[in-house]
Amino acid sequence: MFEGLGHLFDAFQTFANFTTLFNVCWATLVGITIGALPGLTATMGVALLTTLTYKMVPEQAILVLISCYVGAIYGGSRSAILLNIPGTPANAATTLDGFPLAKQGRAGEAMGLATTSSMIGTFIGVFFLALIAPALAEIALDFQSYEYFWLAIFGVVIAGQMCSFDDALKGWIAGFLGLFVAMIGQEGIHAEERFVFGWSELSGGIALIPALVGTFGVAEILTVMRNRAAEMATSVVDHVIPRWKDLWDYRRTVVRSGLIGTAVGIIPGVGEDIGAWISYAAARRASKERELFGKGSKEGLCAAETGNNAAIPGAIIPALTLAVPGSAPAAVLLAAMLIHGLRPGPMIMIESPDFVFQVVWMVVLATIAMGVFGILLTRPLLKILKVPRERLMPVVFVLCVIGPYAITLRLFDIYVTLFFGVLGFILREMKYPMAPLVLGLILGDILDKSLRRALVLSDGDFTPFFFRPISAVLWITTALVIISAIPAVQRGAARVFNWKKA
Amino acid sequence: MHTRPLARADLITGVILVVLGVAAFVESWGMPRLEERNINPWTAPGLVPGMLGILIALLGTVLALRSAFAGAFGPQLPLDDDTPEQRRAAWRRLVLCSTLCLVYSVGLVGHTPFWFATGLFVFTFIVSFEWEWDEAWASRARKLGIAAAIGFLAAVAIPYLFETLFLVRLP
The missing domain is CATH 1.10.287 (Helix Hairpins)
Structure with a gap:
């Protein structure tokens, strides 16, 4: 306990300087702007900034990326409220009540509530980040290859299920395609080349940043330019400082949404958008004014915005302690940590315990900056939303092209970005979620090495995969998730539920 | 079914x-x-x-x-309620955007100076999407001016950011 407080204090000292303040301010502002602009997502923002920060010292680089991440998820609420278009997928639930509020002439009130809810949500999440991450890292020390194998399968299956509620099959397909793409290039045990077909540039495998910039950047540009331009609900803003009474009235909703968001964030690959939806659904179920939901409910808006921002620290927890990201932006963050020579994973509390607490401070600082900018810069941010997409998207595309190139100086990475852009666009059009694909790309290497190492350890015996305690929890949960997605099982469960109700 | x-x-x-x-x-x-x-x-x-x-x-x-078993061989349901004209317009925008992006990233980057490729791409992209033949000439001239200014800024600022500040050798 006291050791933890000591690390927390040491970590704070790292950031008590002017450089930190400067970096937090500009990166959060960039994040809010990226989030507010439809078509620029948090994942794209963090990926593009990764390419711009790799010459910084690691702590400041990760600080910049986390600030951008926090800012972007919050910034997305602006376009959700004013344009009825979620700035990032995490703000989709915000449109349901935010846009009706704006149409009623209460856009400022909605933005103010979104700001405070996002702040509280992130603080709830960061509390659990400080509390859970060290404990989870300790538990993860017991993980062996058997557990990592199941963790990879569990991650892909549960992310596929939760990111594609109405069609889990497509989520799983996306996840397993991601795992398969990760098999391309030299494998990690004998350095044998796989699926390279004589193409030397494929030997190193598919790098994560080009794939992510393609999937979330180029695909998004194609989608935005294909769709019709959106119109703003209002350009008049009422008061943006939220009333304490509103926050007090919805305190239960905010705390519940914060807890749900954090928990959903921890689940591999699921992320902020699902955090917001589940928080929104739970708030609606528990609300006394549920008939207002979807028509401009302040409670619904609070739930969605608390849920998505609480998922940010939640998603960072497994990224830090298991090297398994909780969301797509956290996946980029994980890649950035590796680029900067940091080693997230079970050993983090042994090798660099201060870093975990530095991350806690990074999120706290970014949240404060987000709140300050969110309230003070309401009107300038409205102007950003008026920038025509035709003038913005070509510049963003140039950054999508040159960003991945800047890391390795290979033209090949530009072509990888393009390929994943087109693939991501087609898959999105056919309703395949992108988060499991990205998670699969990251977990592919873990799956590959873990299965083969585990089989060597057990000399081909499969029983440890099923009877070791953590393995058993993981495979049973995975099996239950798969079974529960089968339509016949769902119908049976619904019948049983209705019968009991009757 | x-x-x-x-x-x-x-x-x-x-x-x-x-x-x-x-x-x-x-x-x-x-x-x-x-x-x-x-x-x-x-x-x-x-x-x-x-x-x-x-x-x-x-x-x-x-x-x-x-x-x-879910109607793959029968008539297909539309995914949205857009009119055929709106769908055609969306398709045209997509083809135009993809073509411009492809020409820039495969044809220009790596084969022409980066600043030139970027300036040309940004200018062409904006003009292609904003140009309307039935507009007054003053409005068209204004759009051309804005596109040229953004193209010029992109051609100067992006190479400066990467080459001078981040010491990246651009293609």
Whole structure:
């Protein structure tokens, strides 16, 4: 306990300087702007900034990326409220009540509530980040290859299920395609080349940043330019400082949404958008004014915005302690940590315990900056939303092209970005979620090495995969998730539920 | 049985996935077993990709069968309520955007100076999307001026950012 407080204090000292303040301010502002602009997502923002920060010292680089991440998820609420278009997928639930509020002439009130809810949500999440991450890292020390194998399968299956509620099959397909793409290039045990077909540039495998910039950047540009331009609900803003009474009235909703968001964030690959939806659904179920939901409910808006921002620290927890990201932006963050020579994973509390607490401070600082900018810069941010997409998207595309190139100086990475852009666009059009694909790309290497190492350890015996305690929890949960997605099982469960109700 | 949206597209995707999965399995099966190095056979490089190939083929089969039983061979449901004219306009925007992006990233970057490629791309992109023949000449001239200014700024600022500040050698 006291050791933890000591690390927390040491970590704070790292950031008590002017450089930190400067970096937090500009990166959060960039994040809010990226989030507010439809078509620029948090994942794209963090990926593009990764390419711009790799010459910084690691702590400041990760600080910049986390600030951008926090800012972007919050910034997305602006376009959700004013344009009825979620700035990032995490703000989709915000449109349901935010846009009706704006149409009623209460856009400022909605933005103010979104700001405070996002702040509280992130603080709830960061509390659990400080509390859970060290404990989870300790538990993860017991993980062996058997557990990592199941963790990879569990991650892909549960992310596929939760990111594609109405069609889990497509989520799983996306996840397993991601795992398969990760098999391309030299494998990690004998350095044998796989699926390279004589193409030397494929030997190193598919790098994560080009794939992510393609999937979330180029695909998004194609989608935005294909769709019709959106119109703003209002350009008049009422008061943006939220009333304490509103926050007090919805305190239960905010705390519940914060807890749900954090928990959903921890689940591999699921992320902020699902955090917001589940928080929104739970708030609606528990609300006394549920008939207002979807028509401009302040409670619904609070739930969605608390849920998505609480998922940010939640998603960072497994990224830090298991090297398994909780969301797509956290996946980029994980890649950035590796680029900067940091080693997230079970050993983090042994090798660099201060870093975990530095991350806690990074999120706290970014949240404060987000709140300050969110309230003070309401009107300038409205102007950003008026920038025509035709003038913005070509510049963003140039950054999508040159960003991945800047890391390795290979033209090949530009072509990888393009390929994943087109693939991501087609898959999105056919309703395949992108988060499991990205998670699969990251977990592919873990799956590959873990299965083969585990089989060597057990000399081909499969029983440890099923009877070791953590393995058993993981495979049973995975099996239950798969079974529960089968339509016949769902119908049976619904019948049983209705019968009991009757 | 009601028709599922995207049923036909899902059927085609399912078939593609089966082909991909089987091909991945066959390729994995043919990968070196490294017996000459006396490695443990459980660490053979093709083990996991082969397993993934089987799983992808299985998932593709389920997707294809589900689509076949959900109206893949009948008339398809529209995905949105856009008019045919709106769909054509969306398609035109997509083709134009893809073409410009492809020409820039494959044809220009790496083959012409980066600043020139970027300035030209940004200018052409903006003009292509904003140009309207039936507009007054003053409005068109204003749009051209704005596009040229943004193109010029992009051509100067982006190379400066990467080359001077981040010391990246641009293509």
